[in-house]
Amino acid sequence: MAKLAVNVDHVATLREARRINEPDPVTAAALAELAGAEGIVVHLREDRRHIKERDVYILRKTVKTNLNLEMAAAEEIIKIALDVKPDISTLVPERREELTTEGGLDVAGQQEKIAEVVKRLQDGGIKVSLFIDPDPHQIKAAKEVGADMIELHTGRYADARGEEQERELARLLEAVKYAHEMGLVVKAGHGLNYVNIHPLAKVKEIYEFSIGHSIVARAVLVGFERAVREMVEILRLYERG
Numbered sequence: 001m002a003k004l005a006v007n008v009d010h011v012a013t014l015r016e017a018r019r020i021n022e023p024d025p026v027t028a029a030a031l032a033e034l035a036g037a038e039g040i041v042v043h044l045r046e047d048r049r050h051i052k053e054r055d056v057y058i059l060r061k062t063v064k065t066n067l068n069l070e071m072a073a074a075e076e077i078i079k080i081a082l083d084v085k086p087d088i089s090t091l092v093p094e095r096r097e098e099l100t101t102e103g104g105l106d107v108a109g110q111q112e113k114i115a116e117v118v119k120r121l122q123d124g125g126i127k128v129s130l131f132i133d134p135d136p137h138q139i140k141a142a143k144e145v146g147a148d149m150i151e152l153h154t155g156r157y158a159d160a161r162g163e164e165q166e167r168e169l170a171r172l173l174e175a176v177k178y179a180h181e182m183g184l185v186v187k188a189g190h191g192l193n194y195v196n197i198h199p200l201a202k203v204k205e206i207y208e209f210s211i212g213h214s215i216v217a218r219a220v221l222v223g224f225e226r227a228v229r230e231m232v233e234i235l236r237l238y239e240r241g
């Protein structure tokens with residue numbers, strides 16, 4: 001069964017709507033783990049729009065599974081990562097005006113810089129994942145810069161409909177196969193929900209899914225534990241030895 005890593009950024013988004021101390025993403029992370037999540041993901045953005053340093057430092061102490069820090073390859077954040085020492089750092093592109101991470105990291109176009117950041121983080125004892133589009137050039141570059149794993153961007157698949165969605169799915173499946181054959185651990189995420197996860201949950205080479213918005217959205221209505229458990233149950237439908 002693929003693992004589920006839950007991104008709790010949007011619990012912090014709700015907190016920041018009032019700039020007070022609730023709801024707490026740290027509490028949500030604990031509930032997610034109790035409900036079967038095997039990883040907790042937070043994105044410490046340069047503009048600190050949701051997750052703050054305080055969250056990351058407390059989560060480092062409280063998360064019992066894996067803490068995955070999503071981050072831009074920016075000096076300030078690299079220093080924080082090397083101090084916090086999450087289990088995994090996921091390098092993502094970041095633009096201040098975007099609503100969420102919009103595209104994959106261009107590893108092929110800045111191979112030297114990314115290789116250096118990957119090495120610094122790995123030397124600090126952190127495994128490095130690169131968030132990339134399902135594109136063979138980017139996958140090859142991710143392997144060349146020494147990443148431990150990749151996370152394939154599923155956003156285009158999630159946003160597409162009908163035949164276009166079928167094409168995006170086929171593209172993702174090819175990318176998964178190619179990366180897996182290259183020896184990379186393959187994860188996937190962005191825009192996944194309780195409906196569009198099904199075709200991907202069947203794919204045995206996908207090690208883990210990283211899901212945030214749809215789980216937090218459901219949690220507002222049914223509770224955090226139930227929302228996480230319902231996603232874990234979907235993944236369990238496709239249990240694969």
Ligand code: PXP
Pocket residue numbers: 007009043070090092100101131151188189190191192210211212213214
């Ligand atoms: N993976 C990465 C690298 C992301 O940046 C995000 C969004 O923060 C996600 C997964 C989760 O996406 P969503 O919130 O759409 O489930």
